[in-house]
Amino acid sequence: MAFKTSDNPRHTDSWYAASAKDRRIRPHLEGELEADVCVIGAGFTGISAALELAERGYSVVVLEAERIGFGASGRNGGQIVNGYSRDLETIAARYGRDKAVKLGEMSLEGGEIIRGRVIKYGIDCDLVHGGFFAAFTEKQIREMEAHKAHWEEHGHTGLDMISKADVGKYVKTDRYAGGMIDRLGGHIHPLNLVLGEAVAVESLNGRIFEGSRVTGVDAGEKPIVRTDRGSVRASYVLVCGNAYLAPQFPEISGGMMPVSSQVMATEPLEPTLIERLLPANYCVEDANYILDYYRRTSDNRLLYGGGIGYGGNDPKDLTSVIRPNMLKTFPQLTDVKIDYAWSGNFALTLTRIPHMGRVSDKIYFSHGDSGHGVTTTHLLGKILGEAVAGHAERFDIWASLPNLPFPGGRTFRVPLTVLGAWWYGLRDRFGF
Numbered sequence: 517m518a519f520k521t522s523d524n525p526r527h528t529d530s531w532y533a534a535s536a537k538d539r540r541i542r543p544h545l546e547g548e549l550e551a552d553v554c555v556i557g558a559g560f561t562g563i564s565a566a567l568e569l570a571e572r573g574y575s576v577v578v579l580e581a582e583r584i585g586f587g588a589s590g591r592n593g594g595q596i597v598n599g600y601s602r603d604l605e606t607i608a609a610r611y612g613r614d615k616a617v618k619l620g621e622m623s624l625e626g627g628e629i630i631r632g633r634v635i636k637y638g639i640d641c642d643l644v645h646g647g648f649f650a651a652f653t654e655k656q657i658r659e660m661e662a663h664k665a666h667w668e669e670h671g672h673t674g675l676d677m678i679s680k681a682d683v684g685k686y687v688k689t690d691r692y693a694g695g696m697i698d699r700l701g702g703h704i705h706p707l708n709l710v711l712g713e714a715v716a717v718e719s720l721n722g723r724i725f726e727g728s729r730v731t732g733v734d735a736g737e738k739p740i741v742r743t744d745r746g747s748v749r750a751s752y753v754l755v756c757g758n759a760y761l762a763p764q765f766p767e768i769s770g771g772m773m774p775v776s777s778q779v780m781a782t783e784p785l786e787p788t789l790i791e792r793l794l795p796a797n798y799c800v801e802d803a804n805y806i807l808d809y810y811r812r813t814s815d816n817r818l819l820y821g822g823g824i825g826y827g828g829n830d831p832k833d834l835t836s837v838i839r840p841n842m843l844k845t846f847p848q849l850t851d852v853k854i855d856y857a858w859s860g861n862f863a864l865t866l867t868r869i870p871h872m873g874r875v876s877d878k879i880y881f882s883h884g885d886s887g888h889g890v891t892t893t894h895l896l897g898k899i900l901g902e903a904v905a906g907h908a909e910r911f912d913i914w915a916s917l918p919n920l921p922f923p924g925g926r927t928f929r930v931p932l933t934v935l936g937a938w939w940y941g942l943r944d945r946f947g948f
Contacts, residue, residue: 526583526727530858531781531817532590532707537640538715542584545725545746551577553904554741554750556730559589560706560889561882562756563713564629564897570720572905577748578722579741581729584714587760588889590707591860593779593809593821595647595799596630598672598700599623601868601886605666610867611917618913620670626891627700629898630709637719639712642814646798647701648678648686651694656803660696674699686796689845695803703799703811706890732764739878752904755881756897758889759861765881771871771919772863772884776825778834780842780857782818782849790816793846808841818842818849830859862887865919870896872914880904880911884919 525541527533553569555562558580566576580586600607600623608616634643651657657677664675678686678695686697714724725743733753734740741748755765759774785793790812794800799811808822823837831837834857843850865871865884870892872882882900885892896914903911 527586528591528858528860529856530591530707530779531813531819531856532594532705534856535705535815536707536711538708538711542580542724542726545579545728545743545748547746549577549723549746549748551575551723551748551750553577553752553754554579554739554748555754555756556741557756557758557760558584558710558714558724558726559587559756559758559760560710560893561758561897561900562754563589563710563717564894565754565756565900566717566722566724566897567633567713567720568898568901569904570717570722572901574904576717576722577750578714578717578724579728579730579743579748580724580726581760583726584724585707585710587758588860588862589710589893591779591858592706592777592862592890593799593801593811593819594703594706594890595801595809595811596627596702596704596890597647597801597888598627598698598891599667599888600870600892601888603663603666604670605662607869615913615917617670618910622895622910623670624672624700625898626893626895627702629894630704630891633713633716634709637712637716639709639716641709641712642705643702644704644797644799645699645702646796647698647703648796648798648800649696649698650683650687650692650800650802651696652691652802652804653693657694660803664696672700684795686794686798687800687845688793688795691845692802697798701799704890705814730764733879735876735879737878739876751878753879754900754904755875755879756883756900758883758885759863761863761883765875767875768871768881768883771921772865774861775864775887776830776859776861777821777887778823778825778830778838778857778859779819779821780835780838780854781813782820783853783855784816785818785852787816789848790818793818808845810842810845817855818846818852825859834859862889867918867920869917869919870914871917871919872896872899872911873919874915882914
């Protein structure tokens, strides 16, 4: 039976919102406040930065236009996938071996931050360890083998190749030719994770205001962040809106494109059935350019995601893209009811590499995790906090990576990106 979402207002109609453990609505910002740092956006990046700073003793105010975790942080597939949206060899080829080594040193840290905070603050977010990358073709298997070798050069020892004969230990389907497991991967209830981290911020005297959309920022030695009911004067401002960034920051938002992904959750399945389908309880994602991702939930649903909408566009029927793919993987679920279907936008950069930088000496930003946001946002939020605290070495590495504009600007970026995705999808389909 589906949970009700009506008692958790201003969230999308998702299984996450319906099963959220903390449904308190934080107050609007009223009047004038002062703080060491004002964070714009209460998703993973903003809350991660706020928690890092609160742990360091800074006074922090977080302003959220909607609800904590309203955007991608509370809507995603809930998979802990290590690394970035581009592999370290691609990073080395683009930016140099030295940059790849430094980013490689950080590449497992996002997952470590999540696991550490879950333990430290007792966050109940259904943390499960282990992930499986599924390959359809021998070509994809060879690419995974190369990926594994490169990862191991950077200290990742949790990867193992899986033969076709052993796929059934992780997922019961005939679709895959093999794959790779990541013992340092895993899955979580993302909305409960960010809500638990928000409670941790508040336990350290951080203040979080919901329904407090930023209407403008006055630059200066101590910038003033304004909403329709109040303002925050701060020594530093961190802009962490990602795909839901307000238009007040065109110098930031102009370098990314919102992209939607669709997710659905079945009705609760019989425990014996869901355990047979995903016996190791690992999360799964396939190796196609436009990929499927899925996992078990704590109440025995199959949560299945996929599809893509460049520019943030969704199909009229959210299940029309996902359900057929689910049935290709698990044809035995033909008669299973879908209780929830929703979408959410993530921020895509042309390079598929996160974009960090400074608008001024006092205003920093991070966005554009390009589909690898669960872990990367936690890492980059921590790095934003380090930069404010005077330790900007890692921030400067990220800020030095060029962020290129989309060809065709806002008018043609969507059709040109769709054309590129069509080409890569064709390669996946025919295995070349």
